[in-house]
Ligand code: AHM
């Protein structure tokens with residue numbers, strides 16, 4: 001079954017299928033920009049990181065198709081300072097996007113991704129508990145989509161004709177033993193350091209590429225925990241609550257896992273602004289729950 005047929009079967013609103021189709025229809029164009037996409041632009045984004053060409057291109061491609069669709073009233077993008085307001089004549093979805101997460105890995109040819117969340121209520125700042133659906137596109141040796149909504153999590157792989165075909169449904173995260181943690185070890189706070197050392201002593205294996213979508217997908221597939229903690233000089237860590245962490249936690253929780261900031265479930269939080277950051281622990285329930293015990297010390 002392909003993604004379109006799957007969505008038609010799943011979703012009550014035809015406009016949701018159309019919205020997903022608009023986004024996934026841009027995949028070939030985004031991929032065509034990878035070659036030469038690592039050219040530096042000399043422009044620094046709101047996070048102080050130098051943008052490369054593919055960041056801007058992927059952002060523009062997605063904003064163009066979304067605004068032309070007439071389905072979206074708001075877009076929040078990692079590459080845009082403000083929430084974009086659009087004319088929507090048929091539906092009023094709000095969408096968050098990280099157009100190309102892990103783009104610094106383009107020169108190394110490792111997997112990168114696109115992260116999307118959809119708010120049926122048309123308001124991206126209404127709270128992560130209001131997410132109606134979320135998915136990521138992972139551009140690896142295969143191009144795949146992991147799509148989550150109320151009914152669960154499914155995986156699709158692009159076939160030789162460019163069509164996304166269902167390969168797994170009702171995905172549940174196993175209780176595995178992989179871990180990844182962002183930030184430099186010297187900047188970790190004592191509780192996080194102790195937590196990671198404990199996992200290592202128990203035989204958890206390090207898997208961290210620096211491409212969040214690829215790392216999250218590995219945790220979803222094999223189990224364990226992905227984290228980007230509070231750091232000495234950055235108590236909120238690095239990752240963006242609305243754009244990256246919210247959709248990841250939605251997908252992982254729909255697969256039976258858990259996502260927290262070390263204390264509170266991420267999906268209980270309401271971002272105040274697009275660029276709000278948060279520490280994150282996301283993955284198999286057991287591994288994520290245990291983080292809280294160490295962080296409280
Ligand atoms: P980006 O969206 O600017 O590419 O950055 C986000 C990425 C995540 O994908 C990844 O988990 C993290 O930042 C890696 O950060 P670091 O290089 O500090 O390990």
Ligand code: MG
Pocket residue numbers: 078098100101102244
């Ligand atoms: Mg990102």
